[in-house]
Amino acid sequence: MENRPTREVVIPGQPLDGRGLRPGSGTYSEGGRIYAALLGIRDERSGTVNVIPLSGRYMPRPGDAVIGQITDLGPGHWLLDINSPYPAPLHAVETPWRIDYGDTASYLRIGDLVLAEVLTVDEIRRVQVTLNRDGLRKLEGGQLVQISYAKVPRVIGKKGSMVSLIKNYTRCRIFVGQNGCIWVDGEPQDAAVAVAAIRLIEQYAQAVGLTEAVHAFLQRKYEKRGG
Amino acid sequence: MEDIEHLEKKIQLIDPSGRRLDGRRPDELRAIKIEAGVLKRPEGSAYVEWGNNKVLAAVYGPREAHPRHMQNPTRAIVQARYNMAPFSVSDRKRPGPDRRSTEISKVISEAFASVIFLEQFPRTAVQVYIEVLQADAGTRCAGITAASVALADAGVPMRDLVVSCASGKVGGVVCLDLNKDEDNFGEADVPMAVVPRTGEIVLLQMDGHLTPEEFDQAMAYSLKATEQINELQKDALRRRYSVSLDEFRAVQPPAPEPEEEPKYDVYHEDQPGVVE
Numbered sequence: 142m143e144n145r146p147t148r149e150v151v152i153p154g155q156p157l158d159g160r161g162l163r164p165g166s167g168t169y170s171e172g173g174r175i176y177a178a179l180l181g182i183r184d185e186r187s188g189t190v191n192v193i194p195l196s197g198r199y200m201p202r203p204g205d206a207v208i209g210q211i212t213d214l215g216p217g218h219w220l221l222d223i224n225s226p227y228p229a230p231l232h233a234v235e236t237p238w239r240i241d242y243g244d245t246a247s248y249l250r251i252g253d254l255v256l257a258e259v260l261t262v263d264e265i266r267r268v269q270v271t272l273n274r275d276g277l278r279k280l281e282g283g284q285l286v287q288i289s290y291a292k293v294p295r296v297i298g299k300k301g302s303m304v305s306l307i308k309n310y311t312r313c314r315i316f317v318g319q320n321g322c323i324w325v326d327g328e329p330q331d332a333a334v335a336v337a338a339i340r341l342i343e344q345y346a347q348a349v350g351l352t353e354a355v356h357a358f359l360q361r362k363y364e365k366r367g368g
Numbered sequence: 369m370e371d372i373e374h375l376e377k378k379i380q381l382i383d384p385s386g387r388r389l390d391g392r393r394p395d396e397l398r399a400i401k402i403e404a405g406v407l408k409r410p411e412g413s414a415y416v417e418w419g420n421n422k423v424l425a426a427v428y429g430p431r432e433a434h435p436r437h438m439q440n441p442t443r444a445i446v447q448a449r450y451n452m453a454p455f456s457v458s459d460r461k462r463p464g465p466d467r468r469s470t471e472i473s474k475v476i477s478e479a480f481a482s483v484i485f486l487e488q489f490p491r492t493a494v495q496v497y498i499e500v501l502q503a504d505a506g507t508r509c510a511g512i513t514a515a516s517v518a519l520a521d522a523g524v525p526m527r528d529l530v531v532s533c534a535s536g537k538v539g540g541v542v543c544l545d546l547n548k549d550e551d552n553f554g555e556a557d558v559p560m561a562v563v564p565r566t567g568e569i570v571l572l573q574m575d576g577h578l579t580p581e582e583f584d585q586a587m588a589y590s591l592k593a594t595e596q597i598n599e600l601q602k603d604a605l606r607r608r609y610s611v612s613l614d615e616f617r618a619v620q621p622p623a624p625e626p627e628e629e630p631k632y633d634v635y636h637e638d639q640p641g642v643v644e
Contacts, residue, residue: 150609150610153525153527154528181523197411198411198430198523226492347610358617
């Protein structure tokens with residue numbers, strides 16, 4: 142019975158009626174009725190109806206932890222690709238280092254990965270990111286896995302249950318950015334399993350009972366080692 | 369050599385019983401098959417088979433609009449590209465944009481610009497690629513139908529799916545969804561695209577001549593057909609996201625552990641082909 146579709150998929154333009162509901166994210170209202178604006182899962186909570194997207198591009202929000210790749214650098218800033226339509230500048234003052242003007246390249250170079258936080262997003266979607274928070278840093282080594290940002294909550298799981306599961310089995314270090322960029326570092330065989338598990342979560346994100354299936358998948362690999 | 373495709377000839381497009389060349393009644397559609405999410409690289413994609421038409425649509429974006437002067441600081445722009453493959457028609461089509469495909473690309477961009485919530489993505493571009501693999505009249509309609517499924521698949525917010533269908537006049541009779549021969553030898557072809565929920569028309573073109581009455585009849589046929597096509601679009605999108613965990617359970621983990629002992633030291637007692 143695990144394959145029953147418990148979540149209702151809605152399609153753009155589909156009416157989302159219900160008594161006294163307010164339109165939330167992924168919806169729009171027209172002529173007093175609410176419609177879905179996205180392909181996604183209908184979600185009703187505290188009088189608001191939302192559509193949880195199944196795909197789409199990441200839109201930066203202040204406070205999000207993201208993983209970005211340095212694509213360009215200037216004398217006092219770097220440009221980060223955070224897997225969104227907008228490039229994110231990281232200013233030298235937003236780092237924990239004391240950087241001389243023009244010396245940015247000795248700290249971060251093109252292609253480097255950083256775990257950063259979105260600082261501000263303005264009306265015309267100009268983004269700024271920072272490294273001045275606990276735990277934010279340059280990511281040395283490891284590999285980058287990109288998935289759709291819409292599937293990040295499934296990779297993290299309830300209270301981080303899914304990532305902890307993968308971490309425990311594969312003994313990898315994993316960071317999941319809100320933008321769908323995931324950094325994995327560990328022994329090559331273990332990292333390969335972790336990446337495969339993430340890819341499977343991405344592919345089967347809508348299925349019910351995913352955590353158990355991932356658990357079984359990891360068990361098949363690590364029968365001898367044990368959780 | 370004689371140009372047989374454009375020979376002046378008398379063919380009977382409608383038989384005495386009112387049937388068309390391919391046996392359809394005037395208000396009948398060709399067989400339509402839609403599949404969503406067929407490509408891996410773009411954010412969204414769809415494949416449509418519409419009679420003998422085969423059309424692939426892919427959507428990228430929203431992404432940074434280039435060149436920079438194309439960016440609109442208040443909204444996204446829609447860049448649609450309709451392209452016919454060289455092998456899509458009976459006589460090889462010279463590849464690349466031409467007058468016809470440039471015009472179709474423009475009207476398709478405008479059709480989608482009116483349903484996508486462009487103001488949510490300032491300074492970006494939504495790119496829609498429509499590739500006609502096999503053409504048999506009505507490719508722009510098949511392309512729009514595919515592209516709107518691809519847009520939904522890409523997670524682009526929009527007011528509704530866009531559905532498109534053509535009607536025309538063949539042998540003096542108003543008909544729905546003309547095929548190649550009817551298009552070539554008929555009197556008129558009217559492609560249109562609608563927003564099914566509101567009935568808004570986002571694309572309307574006409575090749576040939578119709579009286580106002582015939583035009584109304586053609587519109588009525590197309591509008592009725594779009595309801596049917598819309599259901600196929602929705603069905604394709606729902607199928608895309610109905611996954612089963614059974615396949616997942618069969619997936620084996622990658623990267624076997626390296627063998628501890630070298631293989632040549634191992635003696636296999638039950639090794640096939642080894643005779644004592």
